[in-house]
Amino acid sequence: MLRNFKKSKLFLMLMIVVMLFPSTLYASTQGENKKVLKGDLISKAEFIAKISSYFAWPHPSDYNDIWKAPLKKFNDVKTTDKYGKEIEAAYEEGIISPDSQGNFNPDTEVSRQDAAVILANVFKITESDNDAKFSDYKNIRPDARGSVNALVEWGFMSGKTPKLFAPNEPIKTSEVEKIFNKITSKIVTPVQALPKQNAVAPRRYVKLYTPTPDATIYYTTDGSEPTTSSKIYTVEYTGHINEMLNNSQLPERTVVYKAIAVKDGMVTSPVQTFTWHLYRPVIDDFQHKLIKEKTSSSPAVYQLYNDSESVRPMAWYIEGQDKGILFDALQTRADAKNLKEYIDENIAKKPYSVIIGHSHGDHMAQAPNFADDHEIYVNERGWAPIASVLNNPEDQAKVKNIEEGDVIDVGGSKLHVYALPGHDHSDIILQDKENGLIFASDIYGCTRAGSADNVAVMGVKTDLFLSLVQQTYSNFKKDDGKITQIFTGHDESALEASHLGIYEAAVQQVIDKGENGTTPTLRGNNDAPNSRTTIIGDMWKDGTNWIAIKLPGIKGDSTEYLTSSPINYNSKDGYMKYSVLSNIEIEGGELVGKPVQWAEPRSFSWAGNTITVNNSLQNKFDPWTYDYTIEVPKSNENITIIPTTMSTNVKTIRINGKKVDYRSKTSIRVSDGSVIKIEIIAPDKVTTSTYTFTVNKK
Structure with a gap:
């Protein structure tokens, strides 16, 4: 009797758990047929997203480059899906590929052997021929054994038990984290390069990087293996290295970089080789695209360019109902x-x-x-x-x-x-x-x-x-x-x-x-x-x-x-001393501006004569001129002042003694001859400027 009561009580407790925590026990989400993994298991989408994010691979839709290759897509993954961009970026890197139906199957689990293959591939860990000592070793797919051997040999991955690797069992999130941490704390992550190498372009500006903090990148461009005696790359000092085609090199050449990353106390990264194919025609025809159709109230806009031009500028042809304009040549x-x-x-x-x-x-x-x-x-x-x-x-x-x-x-x-x-x-x-x-x-x-x-x-x-x-x-x-x-x-x-x-x-x-x-x-x-x-x-x-x-x-x-x-x-x-305006906008009136000069006049020969041209603009607001006139129509009793200070960190802006905010609107009642005063205290709380604007009613 007591035994039966205990069984009933245990059954009742299990039922309560099921009711309270259904998501851990059921295999489908409400309203969808997508599989939800139990407990600590990681999905393929989550696994690949972790890798893609760590390596900071950009998605092709996130950067402006007309020379990038067409986006590679899975049938069952959209760019807008959760992890969609990370999955497609990894596909572009060649880390993953579709099944026979063109699918990725993002919601399925990742087997332990598949995880080993992907991690060994992405971190460029050389496969090993030393068979891992597991009783179920023969159950590991032949194509996965080298990767499993290597990760086990390095101590990055262990068996499900001391004797069993369990290659087909799904890997857990916690295990992925442990493997990731072991790899990234032992071996410097392989050098990555941008732009991608999968498209032909007339020029490339090469950026090298490694996700390993404080690692030093060494690289070569002559095909030799990089060492710690090779050139050092940093974005700050080296920039994005310009690889172009000089006229003597046209129409094409191949650029090859080899790079390693080194950090004290860690294993040097494997050598990475990057290859870009540059191509630019010696001479080519002009091309154009219609960007906007002409309407009765809007001009047609055409884009013009030439692929043989080294920096490929754009020109624009704009045509209205009566005439056209070619903007740039x-x-x-x-x-x-x-x-x-x-x-x-x-x-x-x-x-x-x-x-x-x-x-x-x-x-x-x-x-x-x-x-x-x-x-x-x-x-x-x-x-x-x-x-x-x-x-x-x-x-x-x-x-x-x-x-x-x-x-x-x-x-x-x-x-x-x-x-x-x-x-x-x-x-x-x-x-x-x-x-x-x-x-x-x-x-x-x-x-x-x-x-x-x-x-x-x-x-x-x-x-x-x-x-x-x-x-x-x-x-x-x-x-x-x-x-x-x-x-x-x-x-x-x-x-x-x-x-x-x-x-x-x-x-x-x-x-x-x-x-x-x-x-x-x-x-x-x-x-x-x-x-x-x-x-x-x-x-x-x-x-x-x-x-x-x-x-x-x-x-x-x-x-x-x-x-x-x-x-x-x-x-x-x-920069803490800026107590000046950089712009002032006036609604209901018009500022009478001053000449603003930014460079000395230039004299030169033109059309058979020597002429001098000023590098200045007329009727502008000059931040370091402090007295202005505002012309206001006689019918306007009020104007609105919108002050913009050179620094957004000024301590105070006052208009006629009233404190106002940066770029805020202030309505002021005006009459002919009235004066508007703007006072500014710089971020240093010491430097000040005062502007006066005299109203001229016309």
């Missing part, structure tokens, strides 16, 4: 190919003019082919460099200046012109306010991960450049201007409006943090380690939502990349 020599003939035969349906976004060799080379029968517009600050291709004084005389404030009507659409010097003195930008289209040549973007592209902005002091960036963005928004797509000189696809915020943030962090807001470099060979760069985002994770801007000088040197007068912000903690 690519890199191919005018005597090698004719872009004008290509556009006339394949694209243009209306008369068109040519606008050079800035006068660098990869954006102006074809200009001579348009000189006879097309208007060519170049900002006059770029006339001196474009004379290298437009070297005939008669052709130079035909060139027209284009400047901020100009408006180009192409029929159904107007393109507003803005100037943003920095990358080049002659940088100009076009904006279609109605449709939100921005054409910006090189000043924005350059987000190709596989080429380590970054924008060099060395012609303007960084703090003044931030002010000009903010003022340009304010101009984009004026008159209900839209920003939907940004077309640049080195991005194959249009960037989103959010890119402008990322761009500003990259410059802003230098002002807010000083040298601590910079990093050494991205581009090896060209710049490393001789550069000062500011970066927001990760080129391998953030698609086009990252930016790298190269600033004057070398990180840590004495180059005055910030303004030095009336205050030297380049001194130690000089």
